Amino acid sequence: MAQAILRPAVSDFIESTIHDHSFKLNIEEIISGENSHLNNLTLADSGIRQEMDIIIIGIKQKDGKMMFNPSSKTKI
Numbered sequence: 001m002a003q004a005i006l007r008p009a010v011s012d013f014i015e016s017t018i019h020d021h022s023f024k025l026n027i028e029e030i031i032s033g034e035n036s037h038l039n040n041l042t043l044a045d046s047g048i049r050q051e052m053d054i055i056i057i058g059i060k061q062k063d064g065k066m067m068f069n070p071s072s073k074t075k076i
Contacts, residue, residue: 027057032076044072 017025030048032038038046043056049072058068059076067074 038076041076043074
């Protein structure tokens with residue numbers, strides 16, 4: 001409730017994604033294994049965003065910590 005008051009545009013966006021079936025929003029998880037060719041590359045150098053046309057909202061680090069809204073310089 002507080003979020004709706006403090007951030008009405010965000011609430012409207014989330015509400016529209018839930019109820020508007022023509023709006024396609026999927027949240028997926030991609031796992032980078034120990035032998036992945038993506039390891040130690042930055043997000044920019046990996047090409048993930050360009051090749052898969054996705055928005056990366058977070059990265060769960062090996063130690064379990066979550067990094068939200070990673071920059072293009074963040075290493076995988």
